[in-house]
Amino acid sequence: MKAPIRIASGQGFWGDLLRAPVDQVNKGPIDYLVMDYLAEVTMSILQKQRRKDPTLGYAKDLIPLIEGILPQCIERDIKIITNGGGVNPQSCSEAILSVARKLGIVGLKVGVVGGDDILDRIADLRAQGIELKNMETGEPLDAILERLECANVYFGASPIVQALSQGAQIVITGRTTDTGLTLAPMIYEFGWSESDWDKLAAGTIAGHILECGGQASGGNFSGDWRSVPDLEHIGFPIAEAWPGGEIVITKHDHTGGMVTVQTVSEQLVYEIGNPQSYITPDCVADFTSIRLQQVGNNRVSVSQVKGAPATSFYKVSMAYLDGYTAIGTLTYSWPDALEKAKRADEILRGRLKDLDLKFEEIRTEYVGYNSCHGQLAHGLSDPNEVVLRIGVRDRSYDVVERFGKELAPLILTGPPGVTGFAGGRPKPKEVISFWPALIPTAAVSPQVHINTV
DSSP: OOSSEEEEEEESSTTOOTHHHHHHHHSSOOSEEEEOOOOHHHHHHHHHHHHHOTTOOSOTTHHHHHHHHHHHHHHHTOEEEEOTTTTOHHHHHHHHHHHHHHTTOOSOEEEEEEOOBOGGGHHHHHHTTOOOOOTTTOOOGGGTGGGEEEEEEOBOSHHHHHHHHTTOSEEEESSBOHHHHHHHHHHHHHTOOTTOHHHHHHHHHHHHHHTTGGGGTTTTOOSSGGGOOOGGGBOOOEEEEOTTSOEEEEOOTTOBSOOOHHHHHHHHTTTOSSTTOEEOSSOEEEGGGOEEEEEETTEEEEEOOEEEOOOSEEEEEEEEEEEEEEEEEEEEESSSHHHHHHHHHHHHHHHHHHTTOOOSEEEEEEETTTTTTGGGOOSOSSOSEEEEEEEEEESOHHHHHHHHTTTTTHHHHSOSSEEOOTTSSOOOEEEEEEEEEEEEGGGOOOEEEEEEO
16 A cells, blocks of 8 residues: 555646646656546547547547656556546557557556447437436437437446556546546555545545646636746646545646645636535535645645545436537727627628528627627727627528628628638538436446456
8 A cells, every 4th residue: 555645637638738747757756647538528529530430439649648658657657547538448448559569568457447338228228217318407318319429427436446456557448537537546545445435525526626637736727827837837736645535735846837725726616516515426525524724835735525425326428419500700900890890790690681591599709898708898998909709500501501601791891990701611510519317327337357468
């Protein structure tokens, strides 16, 4: 048993700072590198990639990253855990093993966690009486069944622990909770039981703090953001964990950013819903019980966390095709920039009406004036420039496509002082919408196996 273990956040989303995991491995001691790649919409994107090519469906950025850090991780006994396997963790594992062969590494064990993809089981599950209705609206699945793109169960830490127990040095998962990536090493290293609710909740809280990468170490900080040092070289957060459930959030020395009670607090309230009942597959955590204390430079202790038993359900992340959208922009310059942009919007809407084009939704924003604060915007009577951004959404591809043909003509047939028609005529893009549901834990089981080079 190691005490403490150091669990480092390497990615907060697919597209995060590419240098961050490299820095975590090379700029100081860590035991685990955890990387979160998945958002709800990401799963549908990956599913489409796999349909075009059965060998794809995972975060492709992960493979060159692994190639760059694998020798150091093996030398320093750093284990890697990531949900970058997306909808095809097996292919992701095979790509990693190919990298190992290329580097001349032998004996590498890659754990694969599958079983979360239930898209092909929908009919069977419904026959068993599992409705998979929208857990927020109560709508029946029939409303979108024919348009489903993906359906993935959120597993927790348990299957990752199984993989680690079988000797995995890298664990690749599909749709696993962000918090489970960090909790799993603590369960594995410290032997926590499935009913150590307070300890499980403490590990879950640590995972929540790490899950958004640099957001806990000064990135996107809405307090005194000017005081955050050296964001150019921000150090991502690290959780130091002890067997009793004590956690300290820190970062590597000589990196940018900062870890304070304020930065950690801001991350804690990110996307939590009911703070007294943060539900995961591993436990239910009470965020109101958390006590934070600054215990050193860039060191914040997290203590007194209370937990409760997990529910008998998993959450299912489902996504479906919900029509098409097209968004275009034009930039209007001073003088009278805002007035010109508003008049251009009126002209465009009038022409769309003449064409009898009706949309499920049409929305206009004036970037530089109200795109962030909407109706609360005020105080800019004559800004230097305003970007007219207008978008439409509809089930009909043809209707959305026709809208795109009406924007460019405004350049010569609308108000003066216009520029910035970037990207050409806006083309229809698919809209993917989220459908959250619940499934009994007994209805689905994680599948864990080890691949070796």
